Amino acid sequence: MSTAAGTILPATKGPIVNRVEATSAIETAALRSDRFRLEREGEWKRLETILGAMEKGRLRRLSDDDVLALPALYRMAASSLAVARETSLDASTLAYLESLVQRAWFQVYGPRVGFYRWFGKFLGGKLSQSVRDIWLDICIAFAVMIAGTIVGWLVVARDQEWFYTLVPAEFADSRQPGASREVLLETLKVEESASGMSAFAAQLFTNNSSVCILAFALGFAFGIPSLLLLVQNMALLGAFLWLYNSQGLLPEFSAWLAVHGTTEFFAIMLSSAAGIHIGRKMAFPGRRSILSAASEAGQRGAQVMVGVVLMLIFAAVLEAFPRQLASTETRGLIGGFMLIFWLTYFFAFGRNREAEAA
Structure with missing residues (x-):
């Protein structure tokens, strides 16, 4: 326009x-x-x-x-x-x-294995490797266990009043100084049925697991509380060993205890060793920072504690059924077999794979 x-x-x-x-x-x-x-x-x-x-x-x-x-x-x-x-x-x-x-x-x-495959590998070598990695702490815990048992025996043998100090009232019942051979032998008798044993096994697992978890958890304080707790529990055992020995029942009591004890005390030793391991690494971290050393030790200790929980479940079943239903000879055989099994599994199983990997 x-x-x-x-x-x-x-x-x-x-x-x-x-x-x-x-x-x-x-x-x-x-x-x-x-x-x-x-x-x-x-x-x-x-x-x-x-x-x-x-x-x-x-x-x-x-x-x-x-x-x-x-x-x-x-x-x-x-x-x-x-x-x-x-x-x-x-x-x-x-x-x-x-x-x-x-x-x-x-x-x-990302993770490429499911839970069952991971659990299989865990039981197939990772658990035993973690236990072998803390061998020094296991040696410390074992020595303290032996010392605690001896101390418990000696102090009660010297003064029987120590028995009531070392042994809680719920554990003493009729098992106390002055009890006759027949009374003590009655506590070791073979039950005729397994009625009510499942609830008993659950109670045993709860008690034992609380001791183990506490021993592990207290390890952060340089392992000292774990050692003290271990001494306390083993002194209780020493007191009972003295009591049954005083009536000539040490073999029967040892067989009765071995059924579950070789598993239960092994688990307590491992949990205490795991706690000691954390405390030792915090006290002597080497060239790493304390947090880094504690983190690595905590991961290793946590793997050991998974095995401890499995052992305690097994110990509770042994304590509730074979211990109560088997004869003295069978109890001793079961206890001996379990001790050999755990020693073989933790300290021999998987070593060939480690050598091949190296």
């Missing part, structure tokens, strides 16, 4: 130009996104195929090349995701890459 003043441009030209530029920008971005995806889509698809097979438990169907290529493909996908975020590519590509990278990370770095 023309006037005397000159030519006037149409009023709609500005918006039209803006729309054209916006359309061009969108097409350019789409083209860039398509090109980006086409250049790398082959690697993504291969990674997705490998992940699909692994997630379905078909790892054996993958070739060696695919397994070896997994870490590199994961890094390429992660790099692609970083570029896609930086250049603001389309939302569908971003969502696809985020999902792909998350799945790949889980397969490359």
